[in-house]
Amino acid sequence: MAGLHLEHLSKHFGATVAVRDVTLRVGEGEFLVLLGPSGCGKTTTLRMIAGFIAPTTGRVHLGGREITALPPWRRNAGIVFQSYALFPHLTVAENVAFGLEMRKLAKDEIASRVSEALRLVRLGSLGERLPRQLSGGQQQRVALARALAIRPDVLLLDEPLSNLDAKLRETVRIEIRELQRQLGITTVMVTHDQEEALIMADRLVVMSDGEVKQVGTQRELYEHPADRFVAGFVGRSSFLPGTITGPGRFETKGGLAIACASGLTGPAVIALRPERLALGPSASGLDNHLQGTVELVSYLGASVDVHVRVSPADRIVVTQPNRIDSRTPEEGEKIAVGWPAGAAVVFPDDGSTARL
Amino acid sequence: MSASATDDGLVSLAAREARGGRLSMAGLLIGPATIFVTIGLLLPILILFRYSLNDFKPGLLMVDTLTINQYVLFFTDPYYLAAFWRTLRVAVAVTVICVILSFPLAYKLARTQSRYKNLLIMLVVLPLFVGNAVRAAGWITAFGNKGFVNVTLQWLGLIDEPIRIMYTEFAVIVGIVAVNLPYVVLTLQSIIEGIDRSVEEAAYSLGADPLTMARRVLWPLALPGFAAGAIFCFILAMNAYATPVLLGGPQFVMMGPLVYVQFAVKSNWPFGASVSFVLMTATLLLTAAANLMVLRRYRN
Numbered sequence: 001m002a003g004l005h006l007e008h009l010s011k012h013f014g015a016t017v018a019v020r021d022v023t024l025r026v027g028e029g030e031f032l033v034l035l036g037p038s039g040c041g042k043t044t045t046l047r048m049i050a051g052f053i054a055p056t057t058g059r060v061h062l063g064g065r066e067i068t069a070l071p072p073w074r075r076n077a078g079i080v081f082q083s084y085a086l087f088p089h090l091t092v093a094e095n096v097a098f099g100l101e102m103r104k105l106a107k108d109e110i111a112s113r114v115s116e117a118l119r120l121v122r123l124g125s126l127g128e129r130l131p132r133q134l135s136g137g138q139q140q141r142v143a144l145a146r147a148l149a150i151r152p153d154v155l156l157l158d159e160p161l162s163n164l165d166a167k168l169r170e171t172v173r174i175e176i177r178e179l180q181r182q183l184g185i186t187t188v189m190v191t192h193d194q195e196e197a198l199i200m201a202d203r204l205v206v207m208s209d210g211e212v213k214q215v216g217t218q219r220e221l222y223e224h225p226a227d228r229f230v231a232g233f234v235g236r237s238s239f240l241p242g243t244i245t246g247p248g249r250f251e252t253k254g255g256l257a258i259a260c261a262s263g264l265t266g267p268a269v270i271a272l273r274p275e276r277l278a279l280g281p282s283a284s285g286l287d288n289h290l291q292g293t294v295e296l297v298s299y300l301g302a303s304v305d306v307h308v309r310v311s312p313a314d315r316i317v318v319t320q321p322n323r324i325d326s327r328t329p330e331e332g333e334k335i336a337v338g339w340p341a342g343a344a345v346v347f348p349d350d351g352s353t354a355r356l
Numbered sequence: 357m358s359a360s361a362t363d364d365g366l367v368s369l370a371a372r373e374a375r376g377g378r379l380s381m382a383g384l385l386i387g388p389a390t391i392f393v394t395i396g397l398l399l400p401i402l403i404l405f406r407y408s409l410n411d412f413k414p415g416l417l418m419v420d421t422l423t424i425n426q427y428v429l430f431f432t433d434p435y436y437l438a439a440f441w442r443t444l445r446v447a448v449a450v451t452v453i454c455v456i457l458s459f460p461l462a463y464k465l466a467r468t469q470s471r472y473k474n475l476l477i478m479l480v481v482l483p484l485f486v487g488n489a490v491r492a493a494g495w496i497t498a499f500g501n502k503g504f505v506n507v508t509l510q511w512l513g514l515i516d517e518p519i520r521i522m523y524t525e526f527a528v529i530v531g532i533v534a535v536n537l538p539y540v541v542l543t544l545q546s547i548i549e550g551i552d553r554s555v556e557e558a559a560y561s562l563g564a565d566p567l568t569m570a571r572r573v574l575w576p577l578a579l580p581g582f583a584a585g586a587i588f589c590f591i592l593a594m595n596a597y598a599t600p601v602l603l604g605g606p607q608f609v610m611m612g613p614l615v616y617v618q619f620a621v622k623s624n625w626p627f628g629a630s631v632s633f634v635l636m637t638a639t640l641l642l643t644a645a646a647n648l649m650v651l652r653r654y655r656n
């Protein structure tokens with residue numbers, strides 16, 4: 001087992017910069033998730049750790065040893081690919097044994113480690129099958145067993161759940177998480193699915209445009225997003241663009257005056273978490289108290305999303321828990337929205353507003 | 357029970373009708389090709405086989421009879437046997453060389469991310485736009501005593517006297533390799549393209565160096581395609597005509613030209629027919645044997 005350290009890692013493809021100056025430390029046994037939209041550089045970062053792509057600048061250290069120049073076959077990194085990449089001409093057991101044969105282990109040692117790995121992923125009885133005779137979920141577990149059998153210094157997961165159907169994904173992500181914790185294996189996973197990331201990670205790295213935007217735990221990212229991108233990508237937010245007009249005073253482009261807790265000045269954006277807002281009578285007496293019209297109601301089962309228009313330019317989404325005694329507002333209804341000043345996060349408006 | 361049986365009957369009837377409609381449409385579409393193959397290929401082959409069992413009398417030409425004389429003549433005359441072995445040797449050499457030369461190129465073509473990929477493939481196909489005879493003529497200018505190769509070697513001081521390249525087995529093999537290479541490259545390329553690239557990466561990540569990866573993963577997965585490409589190349593080489601005639605000269609007799617000479621020059625149809633059949637049978641047998649070997653390898 002070993003820690004992983006990325007030091008000022010960059011990758012340029014011609015004139016485009018895929019990854020820019022990424023520095024990360026993954027602790028021994030930690031589960032780190034690289035989260036971001038497609039094209040944000042997360043997969044390129046993972047492939048540099050695996051050794052499939054040589055970084056333009058920067059270094060990779062694994063277990064205190066620099067591996068930047070080592071080819072993938074000398075890195076001892078176990079990888080689970082998005083497509084699983086099982087060897088179609090080999091049986092399940094032969095797939096799992098492949099890495100052990102490469103390490104020139106004795107036959108009986110290989111046999112016992114193969115059956116141990118297959119037992120870990122609950123595929124003990126399917127060793128003689130060919131990959132094409134397995135379901136998608138089983139193939140995924142073979143890929144995991146194959147990566148774990150070599151007892152890698154680091155486990156790399158490249159969107160490992162994206163080819164499973166939604167229901168299966170829910171159970172598999174818990175299984176992988178528990179297995180990872182039980183084995184105490186340093187793990188880096190790449191995903192664009194924030195729910196998956198939140199459930200599985202010890203710590204998350206939010207990436208965008210080849211850069212690390214923020215590193216932190218789920219709570220840190222959610223409560224204190226570093227910028228507007230993170231606030232929009234991790235969890236949901238309603239954004240109100242405007243200007244800070246004085247200490248604690250904010251005016252939206254739509255002309256609403258809002259109290260906020262921020263020392264910023266100039267153009268800014270307020271981000272509101274939908275479940276931190278109060279609706280109807282419970283909104284009265286809070287620092288901010290706006291009147292609006294319900295434009296859209298989405299019934300989601302456990303909760304209800306209410307979209308409220310508070311000015312011609314501003315709309316706010318409020319999530320209400322669907323309690324037995326709660327009343328769902330109707331579309332077109334006049335309603336009050338409120339929140340304490342401290343519930344909102346304020347970002348300087350750097351012009352990136354237009355993108356979201 | 358009986359009701360459901362009737363239902364099933366109705367359902368299957370409807371299904372059969374639909375299927376029948378599709379079948380007759382399919383029949384319409386494959387009909388012309390089937391008729392063409394029957395009349396244009398199978399029938400002449402049957403007639404040819406019948407001719408090969410006739411006898412040849414100088415002056416009378418073909419004499420109707422039923423004899424294996426022509427085959428006996430072929431397999432007892434050292435001249436014809438030499439032509440047979442020579443053809444086999446050239447075809448095997450061409451096939452081996454083509455497969456070895458094609459693989460790196462096919463791999464590169466299959467895996468390239470270049471936006472000029474289609475252009476590169478066109479470059480591979482381009483030589484096929486030039487007919488075999490024209491291409492062989494090109495080789496003649498390169499291989500002659502005052503040809504490009506000899507002049508260059510002399511200029512470099514590697515040889516004093518021109519070496520004989522024209523009318524050698526070497527020239528013929530080079531010529532046929534040049535003809536067959538594009539076919540083999542394209543076959544292999546399409547096979548390698550069908551192999552998921554991450555499978556190679558998985559092998560690397562598990563500790564396989566590129567050679568081991570190629571041997572344990574790429575090769576077994578590409579084997580059926582290799583076999584198809586090799587068999588195609590072998591058949592083309594066995595039946596080569598223009599290249600051996602032009603680059604091999606009158607002394608270098610291969611089976612294809614031999615058939616032509618018997619029919620067109622000597623008017624010996626029975627013997628020409630039997631030579632054709634020996635060539636066809638040998639090609640088919642060797643192809644089938646290669647196929648079987650690959651299938652067995654692949655299953656294990």
